[in-house]
Amino acid sequence: MRIVSGIQPTGNLHLGNYLGAIRNWVAMQDEVSAQGGQCLYFLADLHAISMPHTPADLAANTREMVAALVACGIDPDRSILFNQAQVPQHAELQWLLNGTARMGWLNRMTQWKDKAGKNREGASVALFTYPVLQAADVLLYGATHVPVGDDQKQHLELARDIAQKFNNDFCAPDAPLFTLPAPFIPPEAARIMSLRDGTAKMSKSDPSDMSRINMTDSADTIMQKVRKAKTDPEPLPADKTELDARPEAKNLVAIYAAMAGSNVDGVLATFGGEGFGRFKPALGELLVEKLGPINARFLELREDREALDAILRQGSEKARALAVPMLGRTYAALGLVRG
Numbered sequence: 001m002r003i004v005s006g007i008q009p010t011g012n013l014h015l016g017n018y019l020g021a022i023r024n025w026v027a028m029q030d031e032v033s034a035q036g037g038q039c040l041y042f043l044a045d046l047h048a049i050s051m052p053h054t055p056a057d058l059a060a061n062t063r064e065m066v067a068a069l070v071a072c073g074i075d076p077d078r079s080i081l082f083n084q085a086q087v088p089q090h091a092e093l094q095w096l097l098n099g100t101a102r103m104g105w106l107n108r109m110t111q112w113k114d115k116a117g118k119n120r121e122g123a124s125v126a127l128f129t130y131p132v133l134q135a136a137d138v139l140l141y142g143a144t145h146v147p148v149g150d151d152q153k154q155h156l157e158l159a160r161d162i163a164q165k166f167n168n169d170f171c172a173p174d175a176p177l178f179t180l181p182a183p184f185i186p187p188e189a190a191r192i193m194s195l196r197d198g199t200a201k202m203s204k205s206d207p208s209d210m211s212r213i214n215m216t217d218s219a220d221t222i223m224q225k226v227r228k229a230k231t232d233p234e235p236l237p238a239d240k241t242e243l244d245a246r247p248e249a250k251n252l253v254a255i256y257a258a259m260a261g262s263n264v265d266g267v268l269a270t271f272g273g274e275g276f277g278r279f280k281p282a283l284g285e286l287l288v289e290k291l292g293p294i295n296a297r298f299l300e301l302r303e304d305r306e307a308l309d310a311i312l313r314q315g316s317e318k319a320r321a322l323a324v325p326m327l328g329r330t331y332a333a334l335g336l337v338r339g
C-alpha cells in the first residue's frame with residue numbers, strides 16, 4: 001500500500017481538515033507503516049499560489065502547517081513529510097500530464113467553478129489546471145489510497161481518468177505506468193460543515209472565524225464557538241433520519257460522533273431527547289479534551305523553525321528519490337529524448 005495526500009498551507013488547520021483527512025493520515029501511518037507500506041504527506045504550497053497570496057504568509061503558514069501536522073501525530077520518521085516546492089518533479093509531471101488532461105474534464109470541476117465564480121477570465125491559469133497538479137501529486141508515487149474529505153473526491157476521479165487515458169494512449173496493455181488511486185473518505189466526517197450554516201462546508205476561507213474550530217483555538221474559544229453555533233429549538237431526535245432536515249444539528253452530532261470514535265446512532269442513543277443546552281457543553285468539553293494536547297504540542301513545535309525546516313528538507317529528499325524514476329519512465333513513455 002502506498003498512501004499519499006496533501007493539504008494547502010493557507011492559514012490554520014481546522015476541525016474539518018482534522019476529521020476529514022489528518023486523523024486518517026495518522027491512522028494510516030500507524031497501520032500501513034507496520035505492514036511495510038509507505039505514507040507520503042505533503043504541503044501543497046504549489047497549489048496555494050493558484051489564488052492571490054502574500055509570500056511572507058505562505059512561508060510562515062508552510063512552517064506552521066508542518067508543526068500542526070506533527071502535533072496531530074504525523075511522525076516524520078515513519079511518514080515522508082515534505083512540501084511540493086522542494087520536489088520539482090510534481091510540477092514537471094504536471095506538464096507531462098497536461099498533454100493527456102482534457103479541457104472539458106477541467107471545465108466540469110466544481111471547485112474551479114466555485115473558486116473562479118463569475119470572474120473566470122480573471123482567474124489564474126493555475127486555478128484551472130490545479131487538478132492536473134493534484135493528479136501528478138498522487139500518480140508520481142503510485143498512490144494506492146488517498147485519504148481526503150468528500151470535497152476532493154472529484155479531483156481524485158479526474159486523477160484516475162488521467163491515469164487511465166495515459167496508460168491507454170502510451171503504455172502496452174500489460175504494462176500500465178500509472179496506478180489508479182482510490183480515495184479514502186471517512187463516513188462520519190466526510191464533510192464537516194460551518195458552525196454558522198449547516199449547508200456550507202467548514203473552510204479556511206470563510207470570513208467568519210466563528211464558523212470553524214481552529215486547531216489553535218484555546219479551550220475558552222472552543223467552548224464559546226460551540227455555545228454560539230447555530231442550532232434549532234428542537235431536542236435531538238432518537239432516530240438519525242430525523243436529522244436530515246436539520247443540517248446544523250446533524251453537523252454537531254457528526255462532529256461529536258467523529259471525535260468520540262462513535263457513530264451517529266451511538267450519539268443519539270446517549271443524547272436523543274436532550275436539548276442543545278445539554279448537548280453543546282458536552283460537545284465543547286469533548287473537543288477541548290481531544291484538541292487540548294494537540295494544541296499544546298503545536299505551540300511548542302512552532303517555535304523551532306530550524307527543526308521544522310529540517311523535517312521538510314529530509315522529507316523532500318526522500319520524496320525526490322521516489323519521484324525521479326517515475327518521472328523518467330513518464331518522459332520515456334511519451335517519446336521525449338533526454339540523452
Ligand code: TYM
Nearest residue numbers: 005006007008016017020021044134148149190191192202
Ligand atoms: P485542503 O487544503 O482544502 O484540505 C485538506 C484536507 O482536508 C479536507 N477537508 C475537509 N474534510 C471534511 N470536512 C471539511 N469541511 C473539510 N475541509 C477540508 C480536504 O478534503 C482535504 O483532504 N486540493 C487539496 C490538497 C491537495 C491534495 C493533493 C489532496 C493537493 N494535492 C493530492 C490529496 C491528494 C486541498 O486543497 O485540500
